[in-house]
Amino acid sequence: xxxxxxxxxxxxxxxxxxxxxxxxxxxxxxxxxxxxxxxxxxxxxxxxxxxxxxxxxxxxxxxxx
Numbered sequence: 001x002x003x004x005x006x007x008x009x010x011x012x013x014x015x016x017x018x019x020x021x022x023x024x025x026x027x028x029x030x031x032x033x034x035x036x037x038x039x040x041x042x043x044x045x046x047x048x049x050x051x052x053x054x055x056x057x058x059x060x061x062x063x064x065x
Contacts, residue, residue: 013038023037025033
């Protein structure tokens, strides 16, 4: 049986100029769009267990640092 891939959801987010510059450099070095670079980074963070769904942002920030 073949599974159907789940379609991606598009988001609009606000980031600081510093974060923008970091992802700009990262995406250029990786040869991908900035949106994909941010998305791939989130996949890595989630796969590493870096985000706890029921935790506060501050608690999650401490976990991933």
